[in-house]
Amino acid sequence: MDRRSFLKTSAVTGASAGLLPLHQAAASPTRGEIQSYPTLGRTGLKIADISFGSGRLNAGEEALVLDAFDRGINYFDTAEMYSEGVAETVIGNALRGKRDQIVLASKIVARARDSKASMMEILNGSLKRLRTDYIDIYFNHAVNDVGRMKNPEWGEFVERAKEQGKIGYVGMSGHAGRLIQCLDYSIEHDIVDVILVGYNFGQDPAFYERFTSGFDFVAKQPDLPRAIADAKQKGIGVIAMKTLMGARLNDMRPYESGGATYAQAAFRWVLSNPNVDALIISMTNHEDIDEYLGASGSTEVAAGDFALLGRYAHTNGASYCRHACNDCEGACPYGVPIADVMRTRMYATDYEDLPFAKREYAMLGAGAGACLSCDGQPCQDSCSHGLDVSQLCGPTHQLLA
Numbered sequence: 001m002d003r004r005s006f007l008k009t010s011a012v013t014g015a016s017a018g019l020l021p022l023h024q025a026a027a028s029p030t031r032g033e034i035q036s037y038p039t040l041g042r043t044g045l046k047i048a049d050i051s052f053g054s055g056r057l058n059a060g061e062e063a064l065v066l067d068a069f070d071r072g073i074n075y076f077d078t079a080e081m082y083s084e085g086v087a088e089t090v091i092g093n094a095l096r097g098k099r100d101q102i103v104l105a106s107k108i109v110a111r112a113r114d115s116k117a118s119m120m121e122i123l124n125g126s127l128k129r130l131r132t133d134y135i136d137i138y139f140n141h142a143v144n145d146v147g148r149m150k151n152p153e154w155g156e157f158v159e160r161a162k163e164q165g166k167i168g169y170v171g172m173s174g175h176a177g178r179l180i181q182c183l184d185y186s187i188e189h190d191i192v193d194v195i196l197v198g199y200n201f202g203q204d205p206a207f208y209e210r211f212t213s214g215f216d217f218v219a220k221q222p223d224l225p226r227a228i229a230d231a232k233q234k235g236i237g238v239i240a241m242k243t244l245m246g247a248r249l250n251d252m253r254p255y256e257s258g259g260a261t262y263a264q265a266a267f268r269w270v271l272s273n274p275n276v277d278a279l280i281i282s283m284t285n286h287e288d289i290d291e292y293l294g295a296s297g298s299t300e301v302a303a304g305d306f307a308l309l310g311r312y313a314h315t316n317g318a319s320y321c322r323h324a325c326n327d328c329e330g331a332c333p334y335g336v337p338i339a340d341v342m343r344t345r346m347y348a349t350d351y352e353d354l355p356f357a358k359r360e361y362a363m364l365g366a367g368a369g370a371c372l373s374c375d376g377q378p379c380q381d382s383c384s385h386g387l388d389v390s391q392l393c394g395p396t397h398q399l400l401a
């Protein structure tokens, strides 16, 4: 049953008024393996539908990377700033001798005024750590300022790097407030081959169509699925990240049954969007890989998935920031980047990865320091999803600064 049929059937049976019976999907295999290698847009590259994200990869975890490779994962996503180059080094070590069997992606934070010379230097560092002479897809990372994509030095840099055979394709990644604006510019000007975007059921209005009566908020990001569809139509490869809406997996364990899990349901939701080619997810242990790859090969939402997703949304919807909605932008007169602060809070409280959260928070400059001496009046009611911004930002600063 595809998503549209499911919605239609649910409406007829009245199932949309409440949660469905618990999961009846097939149990995941005990040893997860990749079942599908979709084509990544016009790049023609075939990559595992559920692939390896390395944002939380630590030194000495080469065996984890190799395990992923052995299960059929052939796409490895990293970035020069992940653990200050450690993630690239680990991937380079682990996959030495396998370069022709994998697709490598890395990223750079190329700012609006950075020079092509400095970008080339950073790329050369990544190549060295990855033990390779080319990167298949090179992303401008976490873009939240369209000036970064407009920077002529960026354009000249990627052309030069391509000519030199150091990169194959160009990408843009993003998950913050001005994501849609940055995507629209990049797609319209046809300056990317691949996009990597934060996308999950909690951001997609289509998900809430079934639950409107039970929710006191409605997702307000209709432009994200639209931008993804625009990309697909142009032949741009689409990879999703942040697919677990905060990844509070342990909250959901009591409600999982039949071997199917919340994470698999969330992945099936993303992969059921025909405009999404694949997703990446941080794999932090071998059990993660088993669980996550249980959803590989899915192109449809399974019966019962909505019950898990709906329960998760009910439990966490009031504290989960849909980063790309950015309705709170401008609400803080002191310049606190609310959506970005919320994202780092998610790393700390939902992912429970404090070191990673601190590293990301450090990149926000003053962050939410101003919240400590503010009465919270200016940002009151600024979140269209009902989050209490002042009560979340101040403590995030205390935790991560």
Ligand code: SF4
Pocket: 331, 332, 333, 334, 335, 336, 338, 368, 370, 371, 372, 374, 375, 376, 377, 378, 379, 380, 389, 390, 393, 394
């Ligand atoms: S509490 Fe004050 S400083 Fe913090 S985000 Fe709200 S308005 Fe800005």
Ligand code: SF4
Pocket: 320, 321, 322, 323, 324, 325, 326, 327, 328, 329, 338, 339, 342, 382, 383, 384, 385, 386, 387, 389
């Ligand atoms: S805090 Fe609220 S308004 Fe701001 S980005 Fe997050 S969900 Fe949107």
